[in-house]
Amino acid sequence: MIPRDHPRYISLKIRERLARYAKKGIVSLEGLTAHGRGEAFDYLIGERTTESAFLAQRTAAALLMAAHHPVISVNGNTAALAADQIADLQRASGALVEVNLFHRTKKRMESVERLLQDAGVEVFCGEAERLLPLSHGRAWCRRNGIFSSDVVLVPLEDGDRCEALVTMGKTVITIDLNPLSRTSRAATLTIVDELTRAVPNITKACNELSKEERDHLAVSFDNNYLLTDAIREMTARLSHALD
Amino acid sequence: MIPRDHPRYISLKIRERLARYAKKGIVSLEGLTAHGRGEAFDYLIGERTTESAFLAQRTAAALLMAAHHPVISVNGNTAALAADQIADLQRASGALVEVNLFHRTKKRMESVERLLQDAGVEVFCGEAERLLPLSHGRAWCRRNGIFSSDVVLVPLEDGDRCEALVTMGKTVITIDLNPLSRTSRAATLTIVDELTRAVPNITKACNELSKEERDHLAVSFDNNYLLTDAIREMTARLSHALD
Numbered sequence: 001m002i003p004r005d006h007p008r009y010i011s012l013k014i015r016e017r018l019a020r021y022a023k024k025g026i027v028s029l030e031g032l033t034a035h036g037r038g039e040a041f042d043y044l045i046g047e048r049t050t051e052s053a054f055l056a057q058r059t060a061a062a063l064l065m066a067a068h069h070p071v072i073s074v075n076g077n078t079a080a081l082a083a084d085q086i087a088d089l090q091r092a093s094g095a096l097v098e099v100n101l102f103h104r105t106k107k108r109m110e111s112v113e114r115l116l117q118d119a120g121v122e123v124f125c126g127e128a129e130r131l132l133p134l135s136h137g138r139a140w141c142r143r144n145g146i147f148s149s150d151v152v153l154v155p156l157e158d159g160d161r162c163e164a165l166v167t168m169g170k171t172v173i174t175i176d177l178n179p180l181s182r183t184s185r186a187a188t189l190t191i192v193d194e195l196t197r198a199v200p201n202i203t204k205a206c207n208e209l210s211k212e213e214r215d216h217l218a219v220s221f222d223n224n225y226l227l228t229d230a231i232r233e234m235t236a237r238l239s240h241a242l243d
Numbered sequence: 244m245i246p247r248d249h250p251r252y253i254s255l256k257i258r259e260r261l262a263r264y265a266k267k268g269i270v271s272l273e274g275l276t277a278h279g280r281g282e283a284f285d286y287l288i289g290e291r292t293t294e295s296a297f298l299a300q301r302t303a304a305a306l307l308m309a310a311h312h313p314v315i316s317v318n319g320n321t322a323a324l325a326a327d328q329i330a331d332l333q334r335a336s337g338a339l340v341e342v343n344l345f346h347r348t349k350k351r352m353e354s355v356e357r358l359l360q361d362a363g364v365e366v367f368c369g370e371a372e373r374l375l376p377l378s379h380g381r382a383w384c385r386r387n388g389i390f391s392s393d394v395v396l397v398p399l400e401d402g403d404r405c406e407a408l409v410t411m412g413k414t415v416i417t418i419d420l421n422p423l424s425r426t427s428r429a430a431t432l433t434i435v436d437e438l439t440r441a442v443p444n445i446t447k448a449c450n451e452l453s454k455e456e457r458d459h460l461a462v463s464f465d466n467n468y469l470l471t472d473a474i475r476e477m478t479a480r481l482s483h484a485l486d
Contacts, residue, residue, distance in 0.1 A: 029266070029275055032276050032279065033258045033262070033275045035279060036275065036281075036283075037286075038283075039279070039283075040279070040421070046278050135246060159250065159251075178286070180286070181482050231484050235478055238423075238474055238481065239474075
């Protein structure tokens with residue numbers, strides 16, 4: 001048992017939750033390692049939503065609301081950590097939700113889809129095809145889902161796949177704690193924040209932003225600024241350790 | 244299968260290797276997440292041995308060679324990633340190798356010991372006792388092993404245990420990618436580098452350093468400088484991304 005007053009209570013509870021879902025086969029073992037990687041960067045931004053990340057979250061809401069065919073791509077870690085939150089975001093944004101796994105097996109696809117459905121998500125299922133310009137098994141997606149989307153939210157995404165989606169001309173929004181990753185750099189909009197802090201903020205913004213605010217946010221963002229500011233936050237925290 | 248042309252092929256292969264050993268019960272699920280945290284810091288030092296880390300590795304060799312009773316403490320992650328390298332280091336340094344697990348069960352102890360033996364390590368086994376000043380199951384070690392050591396190498400060690408060993412008056416050498424961790428700060432000598440890059444360098448230095456060089460290294464090191472330099476490298480790399 002982790003004591004509630006432990007300074008890193010939330011982070012440790014999240015880690016426990018992922019280990020539990022790994023035992024169920026929802027989260028891949030590689031997904032646990034990827035999560036650890038994120039933890040380190042989260043530590044460096046102080047385990048909080050920075051001002052620039054908050055701006056990125058509002059911008060994400062604006063882009064999803066303005067889209068013709070918005071899709072949320074969900075992997076094992078995202079489903080394990082935020083199934084309920086994805087259900088809320090789907091209701092607020094009207095986006096399609098499609099499961100897309102890095103370590104893809106039929107059994108895992110079904111487990112993740114069931115987990116999301118149990119949380120109230122309407123999951124877009126059906127036949128997948130190899131439609132993304134990638135040389136391996138990660139090319140799979142659905143023709144009327146991610147393939148046809150104009151705006152796609154891909155939390156915790158692989159760099160290759162993120163680049164492929166951008167190359168296809170899509171507006172790609174990612175949530176990634178590492179501002180230096182290929183995913184962060186390739187995406188149209190990068191939210192440098194922890195998943196379960198980020199998703200509810202996007203949902204809230206979908207519900208609250210006026211049409212005018214959305215129109216303004218959707219055209220005025222500068223992803224380079226957002227990444228730079230995240231790096232600046234981390235550098236400041238590391239330098240502080242030198243004092 | 245990870246495609247060979249993936250830009251992060253080596254890192255992903257290591258991650259796969261750990262996942263494989265997690266399935267065998269050698270690596271714990273918490274060990275996978277801890278590895279991911281290390282990956283992030285490795286990324287920040289450029290996935291290479293820095294000059295100050297190289298100096299720390301030569302110093303580690305000097306300390307091991309000068310010891311009366313040197314011991315290498317091996318956990319699940321270390322065994323999974325570097326069993327062969329530990330065998331080489333044992334031959335070069337004459338150190339005892341003892342398995343010490345954070346998530347300790349009889350079955351895991353035996354699996355890790357067998358893995359090391361298969362790689363050619365002479366493993367110091369026998370009855371363990373609760374000898375470290377720690378309140379929980381992590382207090383276990385062998386009386387004629389870690390307990391009696393004067394110099395102990397503890398790669399990827401827990402902060403509590405590292406502090407306990409230092410309190411017992413031992414010279415504690417750790418390998419830890421996070422220069423801000425309690426382990427890094429508590430140890431006598433901290434090598435901020437990735438395990439499989441660090442161990443062969445220590446072995447090489449054991450084989451190559453003259454008696455004079457060793458004597459000089461063993462008395463002239465400054466761990467505060469080594470940690471500060473690692474932080475400086477990471478800060479520089481982050482700042483560089485801002486250019």
